[in-house]
Every structure is written in structure tokens, then in C-alpha cells.
Amino acid sequence: RLGGDEFAVLVEAMYRPDEAIMIAERILSVFCQPFMIEGKEIFVGTSIGIAANSPQAVASEELLRNADLAMYLAKSQGKGKYIVFEAKMHEALMERIEMEDDLRRGIEEREFVIHYQPILDLQSNRMVGMEALVRWMHPRLGMLAPLRFIPLAEETNLIVPLGEWILAEACRQMQLWRDQHDELEVSVTVNISIRQFQQRELVDLVSRALSNSGLPARLLILEITESFMMQDTEATIEKLHELKKLGVRLAIDDFGTGYSSLSYLQRFPIDILKIDKSFIDKLGQGSEGNAVARAIIMMGDSLNLKTIAEGIEHPGQISELQLLGCEAGQGFHFAKPLTVGDMDEFLLNRRSNAEG
Numbered sequence: 263r264l265g266g267d268e269f270a271v272l273v274e275a276m277y278r279p280d281e282a283i284m285i286a287e288r289i290l291s292v293f294c295q296p297f298m299i300e301g302k303e304i305f306v307g308t309s310i311g312i313a314a315n316s317p318q319a320v321a322s323e324e325l326l327r328n329a330d331l332a333m334y335l336a337k338s339q340g341k342g343k344y345i346v347f348e349a350k351m352h353e354a355l356m357e358r359i360e361m362e363d364d365l366r367r368g369i370e371e372r373e374f375v376i377h378y379q380p381i382l383d384l385q386s387n388r389m390v391g392m393e394a395l396v397r398w399m400h401p402r403l404g405m406l407a408p409l410r411f412i413p414l415a416e417e418t419n420l421i422v423p424l425g426e427w428i429l430a431e432a433c434r435q436m437q438l439w440r441d442q443h444d445e446l447e448v449s450v451t452v453n454i455s456i457r458q459f460q461q462r463e464l465v466d467l468v469s470r471a472l473s474n475s476g477l478p479a480r481l482l483i484l485e486i487t488e489s490f491m492m493q494d495t496e497a498t499i500e501k502l503h504e505l506k507k508l509g510v511r512l513a514i515d516d517f518g519t520g521y522s523s524l525s526y527l528q529r530f531p532i533d534i535l536k537i538d539k540s541f542i543d544k545l546g547q548g549s550e551g552n553a554v555a556r557a558i559i560m561m562g563d564s565l566n567l568k569t570i571a572e573g574i575e576h577p578g579q580i581s582e583l584q585l586l587g588c589e590a591g592q593g594f595h596f597a598k599p600l601t602v603g604d605m606d607e608f609l610l611n612r613r614s615n616a617e618g
């Protein structure tokens with residue numbers, strides 16, 4: 263026993279190369295059986311990491327460290343698995359540790375910026391909202407897209423301080439634009455990770471971001487993913503209602519890609535469905551191509567939800583969405599996510615277009 267709930271098995275003589283794997287499989291199958299404790303069946307999950315000594319002979323500490331790393335990887339992929347150590351795993355771990363340090367420092371040093379992508383009404387072609395999309399100005403790696411760091415931020419819980427800043431900053435910037443452009447009635451949409459949602463303080467944070475910025479609650483939309491709906495707990499529903507009580511609206515991002523139960527949709531106080539880009543991509547290919555987008559728009563209609571199409575790249579997609587009755591859309595065809603400076607310009611042009 264190495265400590266806690268960790269045990270090591272030393273296989274001294276290997277008769278065949280996959281002997282360690284066979285042993286691991288045997289151990290896992292034994293642990294599939296429950297233990298009987300005081301008449302109750304107790305199941306214990308097991309994860310196994312395997313490391314082999316190389317012909318160059320690695321030190322015993324290194325061997326254990328390698329097995330340990332493989333074990334953690336096995337664990338992260340769910341219980342009941344084994345993983346064989348490979349040298350690249352160590353590099354990946356080192357990179358991850360470095361990235362985590364960078365992320366922590368980056369949040370302190372305010373290395374993040376927000377870009378804003380216009381959301382347009384598909385009938386009038388007017389901007390009705392914008393989505394706040396974070397980027398990291400990494401001092402060494404340059405500008406990083408969210409997919410490069412949001413998953414790590416979520417795993418490490420650093421999404422909580424980062425998300426708090428994004429929320430406050432997006433509200434502040436939107437209100438600033440409102441001050442500069444009178445009668446600007448455009449909403450700002452902020453993506454919220456499930457980790458942020460699980461925090462007790464989220465409702466307070468949102469309320470504070472609104473009062474500190476002066477942004478009216480009706481102009482803030484929080485975007486959550488479908489995975490929220492899988493936790494169909496009363497607590498989740500109650501929290502969504504608390505957010506709604508502040509006056510903000512709720513949207514479901516990437517709708518159609520996750521697990522959606524229609525009955526959940528009715529139980530959750532949702533206002534907007536964002537149709538995932540993968541379904542918008544298929545538009546313009548006849549009735550089969552638009553089947554999912556059409557179904558989502560019709561469902562939104564009957565449940566009184568607004569629909570926003572994501573990732574519009576071609577004009578043909580707009581006409582089809584108009585026919586289907588989709589209200590709004592965003593995508594590279596209209597504009598990419600814009601820096602604050604570019605959005606300033608976009609807002610000015612929009613005004614001169616309206617006046618001209």
C-alpha cells in the first residue's frame with residue numbers, strides 16, 4: 263500500500279509483453295464484484311496505471327511516478343480503466359502544469375480581452391445583440407482562442423475568477439457603448455460555464471455586475487449549455503429562476519448537440535435557443551439538410567422561445583432561415599467577433615447607414 267487508497271503491484275518477471283495488462287484486467291474484473299459490508303453491497307471503482315522498466319533501466323522512483331501519472335489519466339477517463347504509460351504523457355503533464363501557472367498569472371495580470379460578435383435581426387438586418395467572446399493575450403504564445411484555455415480553466419476552477427471578470431467587463435463595456443451611442447438598445451450575451459453556475463454566489467455576481475455597470479438587466483443574456491439540463495435538480499431550476507428574477511434572459515448555446523429532453527425545456531425558464539452551427543452549415547441542401555434547424559425553430563415557436571442561428575457564413579443560409587422563421591443570427595457573413603476598437607467603428611457605420 264503506497265498510502266491512502268493507492269496500491270502498487272510489482273510484476274518482477276514478465277513472461278509475455280502484455281502480462282502487466284493481463285494482470286490489470288484481472289484486478290479490474292475482481293473489483294467489478296461488490297464487497298458485502300454489513301449486508302450491503304459496496305462497489306469500489308478502480309483505476310490502474312501501468313509503467314514498464316525500459317532496457318536502459320529507469321530509477322524505481324521514476325517507475326512509480328510514471329505509473330502514478332498513467333493512473334491519474336486512467337482515473338480522469340472514468341473508473342474501471344487501465345492506461346499504459348508513454349513518455350509523451352509526461353510532456354503533456356508538464357505543459358499542462360505550465361499552462362495552469364500561466365493561467366493563474368494571466369488572470370492576475372489581466373491578460374484577457376473580450377471580442378464582441380454582432381447578432382442581427384434576420385428580417386430588419388439590424389444589430390440586436392452581441393456575444394462576448396474571451397481571448398487570452400498570452401505573453402509567449404500570442405492570442406489564444408477560448409478552446410485553448412477554457413477547458414483547463416474549468417478543470418482548475420480558475421474559470422470562476424476569470425468568468426467573474428468577463429461578466430463585469432462585458433456589462434461595463436456595453437453600458438459604455440450605450441452612453442456613447444444614445445438609444446443603443448442592444449443586448450450583450452455572456453457565456454457561463456457549468457462550474458460558474460455551481461457557485462453559490464453566481465446570482466450575487468450577476469446582480470453586482472449589473473449595478474456596478476448600470477446596464478439594465480433586460481440587456482444581459484446569459485448563455486448556458488445543454489449539459490445544465492442534465493442536472494434536472496430542483497436546485498438548478500430554482501437558481502435559473504433566481505437569475506430570471508433579476509430581469510436577465512437565459513439562452514441555451516449550441517442547442518441540438520447535447521442531450522435535450524423536451525420536457526426539461528418546458529421546466530427550465532429559458533428565453534432563447536441558439537441553433538448550433540453544425541445545423542446551419544447544412545442549410546441550402548434541400549429539405550433533409552434543414553430538418554434539424556427547422557425542427558428547432560418550430561419547437562422554439564411553440565414553446566415561445568426566440569431562436570438565434572449560429573455560424574452563418576453564406577447569404578443563402580439567411581434566406582432559408584427567414585423562410586423557416588428564425589428571428590436572429592450571427593456569423594462570419596455579418597461579422598467576426600470584433601475588438602472593442604472595431605466594434606466602435608461598426609457602431610458608427612451602423613449609425614451612418616441608418617441616417618443615410
Ligand code: C2E
Nearest residue numbers: 395396407408409428453454455573574575592593594599
Ligand atoms: P460559442 O459560445 O458557441 O461561440 C461561438 C463560436 O463560434 C465563437 O468561437 C465564434 O468566433 C465562432 N463563430 C461565430 N460565427 C462563426 C462563423 O460564421 N463560422 C465559424 N467557423 N465560426 C464562427 P470562439 O470565440 O473561438 O469561442 C469558442 C467557444 O468558447 C464558445 O462557443 C464558448 O463555448 C467558449 N467561450 C468563449 N468565450 C467564453 C467566455 O467568456 N466564457 C466561457 N465560459 N466560455 C467562452
Ligand code: MG
Nearest residue numbers: 393453485515
Ligand atoms: Mg456562446
Ligand code: MG
Nearest residue numbers: 515516536572
Ligand atoms: Mg455556440
